[in-house]
Amino acid sequence: MSNSTSDNTKSKYSFLLKFEDYWAIWLGAIILIFSMFLFFANPPANMDKIIADSNATMQAEAERAPFKTIAWIEASDKKAGLKGTSAPAAKSVSNYFATPGTWSSDNPLKSFYLSSSDAKAKSEASAEKYEKAKAAASEAKALAVQAEKAAEAAGFQDSALNQEAKTQIAAWQKAKADASKAKTSAETKPYNRVSTMIPLMIVLALMFGVGKRFMGESMGKFLMAFPAVFIVAALAFFLGGHEFAKAWGLEYVMWAILLGFLISNTIGTPKWIMPAVQTEYYIKTGLVLLGATILINKMMIIGIPGVFVTWVVTPIVLITTFWFGQKILKMPSPTLNMVISADMSVSGVSAAISAAAACRAKKEELTLAVGISITFTAIMMVAMPLMIKALGLNPVLGGAWIGGTVDSTGAVVAAGEILGPVARDVAATIKMIQNIMIGLMAFCIAAYWALKVDVDSSKADLKVSSAMREIWNRFPKFVLGFLGASVVFTLIYSGMGTDGANVLIDNGTSKFLGSLQKWFFALAFASIGLSTNFRELAKYFKGGKPAILYVCGQSFNIALTFTMAYIMFMKVFPGITASLMQ
Amino acid sequence: MVAIREFLSIPGKGFKISKSISLVLSLVTLYLFVSVGLPFLSNVSGFSKEHQLIIDEKIEAGAWFYIFVEQIRDIEPRVTNSLKYTPGMLKDGQ
Numbered sequence: 156m157s158n159s160t161s162d163n164t165k166s167k168y169s170f171l172l173k174f175e176d177y178w179a180i181w182l183g184a185i186i187l188i189f190s191m192f193l194f195f196a197n198p199p200a201n202m203d204k205i206i207a208d209s210n211a212t213m214q215a216e217a218e219r220a221p222f223k224t225i226a227w228i229e230a231s232d233k234k235a236g237l238k239g240t241s242a243p244a245a246k247s248v249s250n251y252f253a254t255p256g257t258w259s260s261d262n263p264l265k266s267f268y269l270s271s272s273d274a275k276a277k278s279e280a281s282a283e284k285y286e287k288a289k290a291a292a293s294e295a296k297a298l299a300v301q302a303e304k305a306a307e308a309a310g311f312q313d314s315a316l317n318q319e320a321k322t323q324i325a326a327w328q329k330a331k332a333d334a335s336k337a338k339t340s341a342e343t344k345p346y347n348r349v350s351t352m353i354p355l356m357i358v359l360a361l362m363f364g365v366g367k368r369f370m371g372e373s374m375g376k377f378l379m380a381f382p383a384v385f386i387v388a389a390l391a392f393f394l395g396g397h398e399f400a401k402a403w404g405l406e407y408v409m410w411a412i413l414l415g416f417l418i419s420n421t422i423g424t425p426k427w428i429m430p431a432v433q434t435e436y437y438i439k440t441g442l443v444l445l446g447a448t449i450l451i452n453k454m455m456i457i458g459i460p461g462v463f464v465t466w467v468v469t470p471i472v473l474i475t476t477f478w479f480g481q482k483i484l485k486m487p488s489p490t491l492n493m494v495i496s497a498d499m500s501v502s503g504v505s506a507a508i509s510a511a512a513a514c515r516a517k518k519e520e521l522t523l524a525v526g527i528s529i530t531f532t533a534i535m536m537v538a539m540p541l542m543i544k545a546l547g548l549n550p551v552l553g554g555a556w557i558g559g560t561v562d563s564t565g566a567v568v569a570a571g572e573i574l575g576p577v578a579r580d581v582a583a584t585i586k587m588i589q590n591i592m593i594g595l596m597a598f599c600i601a602a603y604w605a606l607k608v609d610v611d612s613s614k615a616d617l618k619v620s621s622a623m624r625e626i627w628n629r630f631p632k633f634v635l636g637f638l639g640a641s642v643v644f645t646l647i648y649s650g651m652g653t654d655g656a657n658v659l660i661d662n663g664t665s666k667f668l669g670s671l672q673k674w675f676f677a678l679a680f681a682s683i684g685l686s687t688n689f690r691e692l693a694k695y696f697k698g699g700k701p702a703i704l705y706v707c708g709q710s711f712n713i714a715l716t717f718t719m720a721y722i723m724f725m726k727v728f729p730g731i732t733a734s735l736m737q
Numbered sequence: 738m739v740a741i742r743e744f745l746s747i748p749g750k751g752f753k754i755s756k757s758i759s760l761v762l763s764l765v766t767l768y769l770f771v772s773v774g775l776p777f778l779s780n781v782s783g784f785s786k787e788h789q790l791i792i793d794e795k796i797e798a799g800a801w802f803y804i805f806v807e808q809i810r811d812i813e814p815r816v817t818n819s820l821k822y823t824p825g826m827l828k829d830g831q
Contacts, residue, residue: 217825220825221824222824222825227822234814257795260773403799406799408801537784564801568806568809581816584813586803590802669802731820737825
């Protein structure tokens with residue numbers, strides 16, 4: 156009797172080990188638990204005291220002076236210096252997740268390997284520059300101290316002296332940043348990425364291979380094939396690591412697709428590689444990990460204006476663009492329409508991946524959406540800040556406009572950097588808040604598809620309970636893992652408080668998980684390329700409708716984001732704008 | 738072994754060889770596009786000044802999610818501190 160009950164229970168729950176969606180959740184959960192142990196058990200020494208002291212100093216200085224004093228900035232820097240990733244255990248593990256690095260045309264090998272003698276030569280060549288930069292920073296600090304003392308002697312009532320102090324403090328900060336960059340070059344260390352990539356490849360192959368075994372496929376064939384996909388992914392990182400590829404915003408995603416594409420459309424992807432060409436398996440696992448970095452707490456970081464520019468404008472643009480695609484452009488594929496709409500309105504590639512997985516779009520549709528987004532982003536990233544400069548807009552408004560419209564986060568930071576530090580900080584923060592939307596967006600898309608799009612008309616007259624079961628069957632289960640990770644980490648973040656969480660989550664688990672996720676997504680996009688036929692892809696672009704949809708949606712996005720940012724930052728909340736300008 | 742044999746097998750009339758050559762040529766073209774073409778395009782498009790700034794600041798412009806952008810780790814606390822401890826505004830209770 157008990158044996159039979161046990162067998163029943165076993166067979167009842169055996170589906171939890173037989174499907175890809177559940178394996179994505181299990182693998183994601185194991186990695187998340189490991190990362191929590193690694194970082195939460197090893198906080199930096201005196202973390203709480205340093206945070207409390209720094210906050211007390213900033214509070215006191217903010218009450219004392221009408222500008223950010225030297226003590227204020229040093230307290231802020233001291234707090235920012237606390238990083239979970241600096242713990243030795245975390246450093247050693249993270250080392251194995253490193254991707255091929257940045258290189259320039261004169262030395263491609265630098266992406267994978269730097270010898271001790273080369274590192275030493277680079278350090279020695281930079282040493283003099285560093286010494287000069289250090290001396291310049293000390294000199295700038297002395298001037299800043301002098302100017303601040305003069306302003307203080309006048310009780311901070313003399314606006315000319317206050318302005319002079321602000322100018323000197325800004326010059327000191329710039330000199331300090333230059334010295335810090337010079338220090339990095341002067342302390343160049345040798346590395347060998349190949350020696351860390353091989354163990355990583357073995358671990359990932361075993362991890363995904365075990366899942367495949369439970370799903371009823373051959374683990375041996377998967378293990379044989381995996382290195383080939385891994386090599387394509389590594390080469391994609393290599394191509395995306397060129398300094399100009401980075402500057403153009405052409406990251407590994409595009410190169411992974413292109414490299415796979417070249418193989419599949421020339422010699423054809425060899426059959427023995429196909430067992431490891433598992434786009435959805437890698438994407439879903441990567442998305443469960445991504446869920447742990449979707450922290451709802453960050454939504455209010457810039458106050459109500461940030462929420463309006465992102466969480467109000469973005470859904471309006473997404474829904475309107477989707478409607479436009481369906482009703483006006485009459486896009487032949489609703490999934491392609493949704494992926495492009497999400498990609499353009501929310502946050503580029505991250506939204507495209509989440510939306511494609513949630514509505515089960517075809518890999519060709521995801522490829523097309525990502526390609527369009529990368530192309531337009533490369534242009535918008537430079538054109539938008541130049542236009543904002545020409546218009547002479549307020550940097551906070553310009554930054555918010557860029558943050559709400561340019562697709563990828565890296566491109567937003569780059570565009571903001573072209574405008575200046577205030578615009579960069581605002582743009583990046585707005586984009587980050589928008590990034591957080593992808594969790595809710597994926598859930599809504601999955602629910603909408605299960606309830607409205609993937610409906611079987613023959614089952615329209617089912618009872619409520621049967622209909623609910625139908626919806627559950629169609630719902631992509633990994634989305635629950637994605638949302639679950641987000642909820643758990645949001646609660647942990649709240650429990651730790653912003654400052655503690657910044658050290659152990661933002662500069663701990665998130666950074667750690669980010670390195671691993673890059674590999675998962677590179678494997679996914681390499682798989683897409685390896686399994687895509689050029690003729691198939693061309694079919695989806697027929698008539699240019701995807702590009703027209705993107706351009707129309709983006710134009711609407713640009714207009715609406717500007718209007719909302721202007722109303723919020725310039726009219727309704729000028730106080731927040733003034734604080735950000737400090 | 739089967740896989741390796743399959744990969745290395747050369748079917749009749751040398752048809753596979755031309756495909757292999759086209760793959761090699763494509764890969765070489767891709768490498769040249771990255772190492773020579775992109776810097777050239779940067780100049781031609783008039784974006785070289787902006788691109789050099791992005792390179793100097795070590796910004797990964799293609800990074801597609803906030804956790805992949807190193808600069809965000811400094812920007813976020815800076816914005817939070819600026820709004821929480823705004824100088825000159827606390828006295829007025831703002």
